[in-house]
Amino acid sequence: LNSCASLFSTLHGIEIHGRLLKTGFQFYIPVSNALIDMYGKCCGPSPSHQVFNEMIERDVVSYNAVLGSHARFGKEMEVAKRLFVRMPFRNVISWNAMIVGYVNCGDLDSARAVFNELPARNVVSWTTMIVGYTKYGFVDEARVLFDTMPERNLVSWTAMITGYAQNGRPMEALELFRKMEAARMKLDAITMIGVISASAQLGGGELAKFISSYIEENGIEKNTKILTALVDMHAKCGNMDEACCAFDEILEPDAFAYSALIMGLATHGYGVRALDIFNRMRVEDIKPDYITFIGVLNACSHAGLVEDGLKFWESMVRDYGIQPGTEHYACMVDMLGRTGRLDEAYKLVKSIGVKPS
RNA sequence: AUCCAGGGGUACAC
DSSP states (O other), rough: HHHHHHHHHHHHHHHHHHHHHTTGGGSHHHHHHHHHHHHHHHHHHHHHHHHHHHOOSSSSHHHHHHHHHHHHSSSSSSHHHHHHOOOSSOOHHHHHHHHHHHTTTTOHHHHHHHHOOSSSOOHHHHHHHHHHHHTOOHHHHHHHHHHHHSSOOOHHHHHHHHHHHHOOOOHHHHHHHHHHHHHHOOHHHHHHHHHHHHHHTTTTTHHHHHEEEEHHTTOOOHHHHHHHHHHHHHTTTTTTHHHHHHHHOOSSSHHHHHHHHHHHHTTOOOOHHHHHHHHHHHHTTTTOOHHHHHHHHHHHHHHHHHHHHHHHHHHHHHHHOOOOOOHHHHHHHHHHHHTHHHHHHHHHHOOSSSOOO
8 A cells, every 4th residue: 555655556556445345454453544645645635534434443643644635735724724633643743744734835834833833843843844944945044943953864954955956055055965974974866966956056067077976986876867967967067978978877868857958958059969859859759848948949049040949939839738938938039139030039029928027 | 664854957148
């Protein structure tokens, strides 16, 4: 059931549910608890509730699992709160589930209120608050929590590093990375993504080399996300050869990976190569998205491929149903402007429904 | 090992 939950494999979950009823295993509380959790993760609160209601005897985990089904995405926090206050059992996990819900709906004040009331906070409570603050740009508030929490683990460090990286503060991200190193902590792939992203923002070739070899030497798992981050980093640090090598290591590149490579090639003026990669993406049947087209139009703009640019601009809306955003307009205006087609550029600006930036 | 926290790609000009 746990595997079904993490794979969102509802059909297998339902099949197992059926077998449990035949074998009588549903009367073993942990099994029904796992069922509640599986349904909550795969299908949402209603089937969870149904299993919960059919139980003869429930424990705190049963309540937490059904609470999680409501709170997880931060929708239904009203329901979650009602359940939370009338639950007969409650532990730190119940409180944390409420904090997660409030964080995920952007209600940081409520998250903080729950956190403040929580009698016995654990490392998850603290880390969830740190993530909440950084997600909404309050990096310094997050850092205060990070510095005052009684104990930190890998996830807390990663949350703080990623928070800095995502908020455009790469120096501080790397400073924490150095501290982890100095403390001889073992880093994992998720931590490294924040570190790679920070290095990409700094854009130094030496740093990029160091990071690459660090990943090799420490046996960091080279999954698609790591490799995509490396493509981006090498491109931003001016080493397109390394960027391409990283891309070639990706077994099944997705839209993120293609976009990172296309954008890197575009930035360096390799318009034709960028369009080549875009074409390969079509052949491999990977659906380009909003961001892919920023790279594609950017490639046309930087390489002066105006006719291609106009073609992709139309195709974007017609074939892929992507509504142009400010970035796409900017690429087009830039492209037309650079090649002296100023009246067309002007017409395009005037055609933007909303106020142009 | 029945329930809670960390993940990559985003335009132009200066």
